[in-house]
Amino acid sequence: MTAGFQFDLCNRNRLLESKGVQGASVTKTGTTIAGLVFKDGVVLGADTRSTSGSTVADKNCEKIHFIAPNIYCCGAGTAADTENVTGMISSSLDLHRYATGRESRVVTAMTMLKSHLFRYQGYVSAALVLGGVDFRGPHLFTVYPHGSTDALPFCTMGSGSLNAMAVFEAGYKDDLTREEAVELVANAIKAGIYNDLGSGSNVDICVITKGKVDYLRNHEYLQNKTYQRRHPVTYGKGTTKVTKEKIIPLSELTIQDGDATAMDTS
Amino acid sequence: MEDRTGLPVLTEPRDTLREGLSTLKEAGAVVHPVEAIQAKSASQEEQRRIQMLQSVYGTALPARMQLEQQILGRVQRLPGIPSSRLGLESLSGELDDFSFTSYLGHTEALETEPKGMHAEMEARLKLR
Numbered sequence: 001m002t003a004g005f006q007f008d009l010c011n012r013n014r015l016l017e018s019k020g021v022q023g024a025s026v027t028k029t030g031t032t033i034a035g036l037v038f039k040d041g042v043v044l045g046a047d048t049r050s051t052s053g054s055t056v057a058d059k060n061c062e063k064i065h066f067i068a069p070n071i072y073c074c075g076a077g078t079a080a081d082t083e084n085v086t087g088m089i090s091s092s093l094d095l096h097r098y099a100t101g102r103e104s105r106v107v108t109a110m111t112m113l114k115s116h117l118f119r120y121q122g123y124v125s126a127a128l129v130l131g132g133v134d135f136r137g138p139h140l141f142t143v144y145p146h147g148s149t150d151a152l153p154f155c156t157m158g159s160g161s162l163n164a165m166a167v168f169e170a171g172y173k174d175d176l177t178r179e180e181a182v183e184l185v186a187n188a189i190k191a192g193i194y195n196d197l198g199s200g201s202n203v204d205i206c207v208i209t210k211g212k213v214d215y216l217r218n219h220e221y222l223q224n225k226t227y228q229r230r231h232p233v234t235y236g237k238g239t240t241k242v243t244k245e246k247i248i249p250l251s252e253l254t255i256q257d258g259d260a261t262a263m264d265t266s
Numbered sequence: 267m268e269d270r271t272g273l274p275v276l277t278e279p280r281d282t283l284r285e286g287l288s289t290l291k292e293a294g295a296v297v298h299p300v301e302a303i304q305a306k307s308a309s310q311e312e313q314r315r316i317q318m319l320q321s322v323y324g325t326a327l328p329a330r331m332q333l334e335q336q337i338l339g340r341v342q343r344l345p346g347i348p349s350s351r352l353g354l355e356s357l358s359g360e361l362d363d364f365s366f367t368s369y370l371g372h373t374e375a376l377e378t379e380p381k382g383m384h385a386e387m388e389a390r391l392k393l394r
Contacts, residue, residue, distance in 0.1 A: 005298075099362050
């Protein structure tokens with residue numbers, strides 16, 4: 001049977017809408033995502049707010065998805081679409097790696113994503129920034145929901161993309177160092193967070209170099225928490241009044257080497 | 267195996283006792299563009315692949331592949347019981363693919379009951 005999308009409820013939804021019932025709003029990731037190629041690799045950055053209409057659905061969501069050990073992907077658009085598409089392509093690449101016996105290439109992931117998105121003619125609303133390092137060097141691509149792609153040294157996507165792109169255009173140079181690149185990407189994401197309603201909360205950064213990935217989750221924590229809960233809760237000595245005390249030194253205990261009878265498990 | 271002549275609405279397996287007689291109104295227009303895409307894209311891509319093989323390797327190779335597909339597709343269990351078509355899947359490349367069907371739509375996870383073997387066999391043998 002056709003797995004994937006089911007359409008038996010489409011007629012019912014149309015009937016309900018004609019009667020005036022409002023449908024549930026989709027959880028989008030009104031987002032700022034950005035990527036940059038520096039001297040040794042790729043830096044990806046994303047904010048962490050996901051919205052459902054005008055409410056924040058998730059204050060600290062993860063928008064940088066794993067595709068392969070050397071490839072990561074930031075996703076903007078409908079949250080379910082980005083997560084499921086990147087998950088599917090990640091598993092598909094896994095099988096591909098078993099079949100070929102080699103490290104995955106970034107262009108392979110890009111081609112799989114673009115053919116899937118083109119097949120669904122833009123109905124799978126996932127705008128992605130794909131970055132990674134393979135044997136041919138660092139690569140950075142953007143994939144649009146209708147299936148077109150761009151290969152660029154720096155790119156931004158999402159509702160905060162113009163804010164972040166302004167920062168990139170002002171500050172980008174070829175062959176940045178790792179620290180400069182991370183700072184530039186963090187500034188770009190912060191421009192989106194402060195100036196765009198759909199982006200907010202914290203900054204996630206992912207630095208991919210040859211053979212190494214640094215996933216800096218919550219690299220900048222911009223939410224101001226008034227109370228930090230400590231888990232597990234520790235109570236100082238004397239919180240509860242001690243009424244009786246008995247100390248048994250371990251040296252007084254004897255260990256018996258008797259027959260260990262097995263537990264009755266039936 | 268899947269050659270049914272006549273309108274799909276009238277010939278596809280249907281539980282008449284639970285759902286009533288089938289009407290032409292249900293066939294109607296396709297409700298969503300994505301439904302049309304899902305229905306056609308598999309066969310269209312297969313057609314494109316065969317055309318590509320024909321232009322690159324000549325007509326003999328895809329003809330032999332189709333023959334092998336027919337032979338491998340013949341061994342199947344009755345509908346309702348999952349049949350492992352390993353040879354067919356490895357020939358068409360489905361074995362190395364990962365898509366929606368690999369993790370969604372398993373019969374164990376469906377909310378609705380499957381049509382049932384008898385309805386499927388009736389449709390296949392055109393006993394309705």
